[in-house]
Amino acid sequence: MTENYQLVIEKEKGRLDKVIAEKIKDLSRTKIKELVNDKNILVNNKAEKVSYKVQAGDLIDITVPPAKPLSLEAQNLNLDIVYEDADVIVVNKPQGMVVHPSAGHPDHTLVNGLLYHTHELADSPEGFRPGIVHRIDKDTSGLLMVAKNDKARESLEKQLAEKINKREYLAIVHGNFETKNGVIDAPIGRNPNNRKQMAVNTKGKAAVTHFTVLEQFKDYSLVKCVLETGRTHQIRVHMKYIGHPLAGDPLYGPKKTLTGHGQFLHAETLGFYQPSTHKWLEFSAPLPAIFEKQLENLRRETKH
Incomplete structure (x- = not known):
């Protein structure tokens, strides 16, 4: 229109x-x-x-003018399939890959790769997100669950809504902590001053992130973040909110930061109940090489 x-x-x-x-x-x-x-x-x-x-x-x-309709093209993107059965696919998304096509990213997305991998993907209300039940940002790496049929999609979406999935992330953030554990309970909505950003906003939707400090370095820390909810940019917004923005984050972090390809954030662990058997499934993905190398550098600098 x-x-x-x-x-x-x-x-x-x-x-x-x-x-x-x-x-x-x-x-x-x-x-x-x-x-x-x-x-x-x-x-x-x-x-x-x-x-x-x-x-x-x-x-x-x-x-x-009205947006041009997105065409879904199957593309061989050599996806890292961690697990697959008749209902679900678990894929390890690389940093830099967008999950589904959009106006700015019409192809070479995870969905394009999934369409090449299989003809069995659950229908999407929007049409351009077949199989997708949750997303991670373009520059976030790690695990995603994908539905191969409508029954699986309904089951996985229900598990997300009822907060019974397991979603654990590793992140390098700015600064050091005085406490080892914490819970950030702060609603997230669109930033009224910057349409590209989300922000803690009293008019936003409820958002809860649990974090544990795993290692501390000079000026940086490695934390594990566990999502209770799944709002857009949740970890990035919440960690900035408590004064520890993600290293390398071009949208929410400081200019003086660690060099990489965006924020150092990795969806390491994913757990859910198999939609048909109701058996608990849990998977882990190793850190990308650039993330691991950055940790080694931080450990070396901290020793000196």
Whole structure:
């Protein structure tokens, strides 16, 4: 569905993309640039560049065309399948892989790889998430459970809702701790000041993270985080909230941090009841090489 906006500039001044982003929170600067390039943004009925300096009295017309439908293509991505039976697949997702297609990531996602691996995946209400019952971020590595049929999807989603799954993560975070264990019980919602971020927000959904400090280094710590709920960016938001943002996190962490390919966060352990037999299944995935190497460096630096 096409969306149309019209802005009458009264006294604002500045770059075209900046003024529009401040006025229309649903449009990112990247999206605005795309619309300008496609001549879907006109100033006084004329196409301008994003760098155009807006003046009082300008009339800005914005047309946002409907998103292009996502096509699901099977791609051989050499997925690391940890376990598979008639109902479920457990896959170890590498860091850097997106879970399902989206406007910014149309292919080479976990779903594309799953479609190549099998024709048996549970239907998805959205259509572009077959088999997916939960997600981990692009730059988070580790274990995901995938449903191969609708019965399995319903069972796994119910287990998630009833908080009877086991989901344990390892993370390198900034700073040291005075206590070994803790529970972060703080609701998470969209950050009103940054649409790309989530934040602890009283209007958000309930979110609970349990953490245990496993090792402490100079300026950093290795922690185990256990999810009771599964909100978007939950561990990243919660650890920042208590003053220990994840190392390497480009969205929530400080600029001076450990070099890598995003946050050092790994979904190490996953446990759930098999949808048909109701037998408890539990799996673990080793740390990625870059994560293990960073721990070795921190241990070496701490000794010195």
